[in-house]
Amino acid sequence: xxxEFDANLxxxxxxxxxxxxxxxxxxxxxxxxxxxQIVDVPPDQVEDARNAAGSCPERAITILED
Amino acid sequence: xxxxxxxxxxxxxxxxxxxxxxxxxxxxxxxxEAGSHWQKANELRETSPxxxxxxxxxxxxxxxxxxVREMYQxxxxxxxxxxxxxxxxxxxxxxxxxxDPPEHSKYRQLVSRWFAPNAVKRIxxxxxEVARRLVTELAPRGECDVITxxxxxxxxxxxxxxxxxxxxxxxxxVPWVEDFFAGFGGDLAQQEAMGAALGGIRQYWVDVLxxxxxxxxxxxxxxxxxxxxxxxxxxxxxxxxxxxxxxxLVLAGLDTTRGQLGYLxxxxxxxxxxxxxxxxxxxxxxxxxxxxxxxxxxxFGDGRKVAQDTEFHGCPLSKGDMVYGLVSxxxxxxxxxxxxxxxxxxxxxNNHLGFAGGPHRCLGAHLARMVMKVAVEEWLAVVPDFRxxxxxxxxxxxxxxxxxxxxxxxxxxxSA
Numbered sequence: 001x002x003x004e005f006d007a008n009l010x011x012x013x014x015x016x017x018x019x020x021x022x023x024x025x026x027x028x029x030x031x032x033x034x035x036x037q038i039v040d041v042p043p044d045q046v047e048d049a050r051n052a053a054g055s056c057p058e059r060a061i062t063i064l065e066d
Numbered sequence: 067x068x069x070x071x072x073x074x075x076x077x078x079x080x081x082x083x084x085x086x087x088x089x090x091x092x093x094x095x096x097x098x099e100a101g102s103h104w105q106k107a108n109e110l111r112e113t114s115p116x117x118x119x120x121x122x123x124x125x126x127x128x129x130x131x132x133x134v135r136e137m138y139q140x141x142x143x144x145x146x147x148x149x150x151x152x153x154x155x156x157x158x159x160x161x162x163x164x165x166d167p168p169e170h171s172k173y174r175q176l177v178s179r180w181f182a183p184n185a186v187k188r189i190x191x192x193x194x195e196v197a198r199r200l201v202t203e204l205a206p207r208g209e210c211d212v213i214t215x216x217x218x219x220x221x222x223x224x225x226x227x228x229x230x231x232x233x234x235x236x237x238x239x240v241p242w243v244e245d246f247f248a249g250f251g252g253d254l255a256q257q258e259a260m261g262a263a264l265g266g267i268r269q270y271w272v273d274v275l276x277x278x279x280x281x282x283x284x285x286x287x288x289x290x291x292x293x294x295x296x297x298x299x300x301x302x303x304x305x306x307x308x309x310x311x312x313x314x315l316v317l318a319g320l321d322t323t324r325g326q327l328g329y330l331x332x333x334x335x336x337x338x339x340x341x342x343x344x345x346x347x348x349x350x351x352x353x354x355x356x357x358x359x360x361x362x363x364x365x366f367g368d369g370r371k372v373a374q375d376t377e378f379h380g381c382p383l384s385k386g387d388m389v390y391g392l393v394s395x396x397x398x399x400x401x402x403x404x405x406x407x408x409x410x411x412x413x414x415x416n417n418h419l420g421f422a423g424g425p426h427r428c429l430g431a432h433l434a435r436m437v438m439k440v441a442v443e444e445w446l447a448v449v450p451d452f453r454x455x456x457x458x459x460x461x462x463x464x465x466x467x468x469x470x471x472x473x474x475x476x477x478x479x480x481s482a
Contacts, residue, residue, distance in 0.1 A: 009139070011427040014183060015417070018352065029175070030182035030432060054415025057423045058139065 002064040003049055007036030009060035016052035016061060023049060038064070079125075082382050083118040090127075091120045094366050095251050095466030099459045100332070103366050103469055107394035108407070116379055122152035125388035126381050127367070131399040131419070133379055134391035137370055138424035141167050143378070144370035144389060146426055151369035151388040152466075160314035161307060166373075167425055172298045177311065177429060180228070180289055186432045189228050193437055196223045196233070197444035205448050209455055209477040212331045213324065213470070216445070218243070221323035221437050225315075228433065230288035231274060242266045243320045251466040264313070271312040275305055319430045322364060323437055325470035326420075329362035330355065330438065331445070333409055335454045335476050340411055345446050354411050355438045360418035361409050365393040366465025368422060393419050394465070452478040 005016075012031045017024040023045050027033050041049040053061040083089060090110070094103065110117065111129040119127050128134055137144045146164050148154050156164075162173035179185065197220055204210045222236040222243070242263040249260025271290070278291050285291035293308045303311075334341050344351055372387040383389070397418045398406040421428035428434070454460070455477040463470045 011424060012178070012182075013421065013423075013427060014432055015356075026183050028182060028184060029178050051414050055417050057135070057417045057419055057421070057427075059135075059417075 001041045001046055001049065001066055002038050003034070003041060003053060004038045004062040004064055005032060005034045005036060006058075006060040006062070009058040010035045011058055011060075013057055015055040015057070019055055020045060020048035020052040024052065079123070079384070079387055080118070080120070082384065084380060084382065086380060087116055087118050088114045089118045089120060092127075093121050093466075095464040097461050097464050097472065100462045100471055103462065103465045104362075104394050104398065107366065107392050108398055110392060111395035111399060116381055118381075119151075119390065123154065123388070125151040125369075125390055126378075126383065127390045127392055128379070129392045129395040131396040131402045134368075134393060134396040134419055135423055137389060137391040138368075138419070138422055138426070141170075141425055143373055143376055143383075145373040146170075146370060147373075148371045148388065149369045151367075151390040154371060154386070154388050159310060160318075161310040163314055163318070163426065170425055173311070174425070174429070176293070176296055176298070176303075177315075180292070181429050181433055183432045185228070186436050189224065190436055190440065192227045193220075193224045193440045194444060196220055196227075197440050198448075201444050201448045206480060208480040209475065212474040212476055213328050214473070216441070217324045217327035217331065217474075218320070220327070220441055221434075222320050224433070224437050225319055229290065229315075230285070231290075235270070238266070238270065239316065239320065243316065246317060247321050247463070247467055247470075251464050267313055267316055268309060271309055272305075274312075275308060315430075318428075319433070321470065322430075322468050323434050325364040325468050326359060326362070326434065327438060327441055328471040328474050329364070330358040330442070331476070332454065332460065332471060332474055333358060333362065334442070334446075335452055335474075337409070338451070340409065341446065341450065343411055344442065345450055348443060350411055351439050351442050352435065353413065353416075355435055355442070356416050356418070357409055357411065357413050358438075359420035360397045360403075360413075360416055361407070363394055363397045363418065363420040364469045365420065365422075366469060367392045367394065393422075449478050452476045 010031055014026060014030055017026045017032050024032050024034055053063050115130045115133055117127040119125055128137060145166050148156050162170050165173060200216055200219055204215060218240055219236060222239050223233045226233050226235055245259040245263035249256035274290050278294055284295040293303055296303060344354055367390045369388055369390050372383045372385055372389060375385055376383050397420060400406045421431040455475045461472045463472060
């Protein structure tokens with residue numbers, strides 16, 4: 001499983017890196033550093049990743065299933 | 067149906083309401099029994115995704131999650147030139163709140179770093195100190211009004227600490243903010259006090275600016291000094307713009323956090339099981355804070371001004387029309403949330419719009435979350451059991467501004 005972060009939609013709500021803190025981190029302005037990127041999700045973090053994606057108020061995170 | 071006086075032969079906004087669009091007359095500004103505004107939002111949302119409201123000059127209302135999010139994400143259609151649908155030509159200008167992209171991002175970048183998670187973490191120890199001091203002072207009394215004795219004071223002191231001015235000046239800001247919001251919701255008897263409060267806030271920042279005007283270097287951890295030493299498009303901001311920014315931060319940040327804290331503490335007072343769970347599993351406090359922002363959102367709705375003619379979910383919008391996205395309807399939309407009217411402490415996938423969305427997403431969201439988390443932690447550590455001490459129903463300020471309980475009297479046992 002992968003997460004894709006839409007750079008244009010991300011507004012720095014901070015829900016994703018709060019809910020998946022072992023997978024994601026924030027930059028100095030509060031955006032997720034993975035903005036505009038695709039991130040591999042290790043098997044033990046699938047649940048956190050789903051919560052993060054589902055909690056984005058901008059729907060900026062797309063879940064890409066393997 | 068008459069809404070506005072038409073120009074001779076001219077068409078009014080009401081003439082454009084399509085036959086499938088229900089018409090209501092809704093003025094959300096009067097105070098009501100607590101919870102009434104969310105109930106009203108639920109009714110509207112389940113009746114229709116869109117309404118025409120004949121209140122004031124008349125404006126469109128969107129009631130469901132997807133439509134409200136769409137409104138926030140399309141500033142090229144929905145401008146922030148006015149954010150109050152009953153006031154299309156506001157006399158005030160909040161920066162960067164009322165600036166549209168692309169200009170908006172220049173100002174937003176200036177201030178966003180100051181309110182980002184790392185900056186907020188830096189002052190979290192101070193927030194704990196303030197909260198602990200307030201609760202420790204209140205505890206022996208066995209009773210208090212959460213709204214005035216705790217929920218207003220805490221965010222005010224933390225905000226002042228973050229900005230880099232004396233926390234003790236909360237003594238000045240608390241009455242100013244109270245007086246401003248007494249009038250902002252539309253109570254005409256309070257307009258003079260509102261004006262005086264705004265004058266007080268502005269003069270405070272004029273003095274803070276003057277004290278820094280001759281500095282050759284930027285002061286550390288000092289927001290006003292940072293603004294004075296910043297440029298946009300190669301030009302200094304100028305005092306007028308800096309004052310606009312500082313004033314809106316005060317008005318957007320203090321009363322709102324107070325309002326959210328009030329509803330969260332009402333919930334904790336009425337739900338011992340949730341209280342116990344947060345004491346036993348404190349790692350759930352952030353999730354409970356998030357759920358309170360969804361279920362008990364203080365934003366009844368948010369306004370925008372139409373910037374270009376467009377068709378939106380069957381509504382023929384014309385440039386200059388006002389629209390109102392019913393955030394309270396969106397946050398309880400059963401199309402998005404399971405058990406939407408229940409407080410679920412460990413709710414997953416909570417993508418509420420309590421902090422808005424799009425480019426104007428609440429600047430202080432990270433600060434507000436931290437203050438609310440700290441408030442619950444410190445309060446429950448000292449007062450684990452408390453109840454509402456009122457025989458009459460609690461009342462809330464109307465949705466014309468931000469909703470807030472007018473008072474929240476609570477009591478608890480004091481051990482001898």
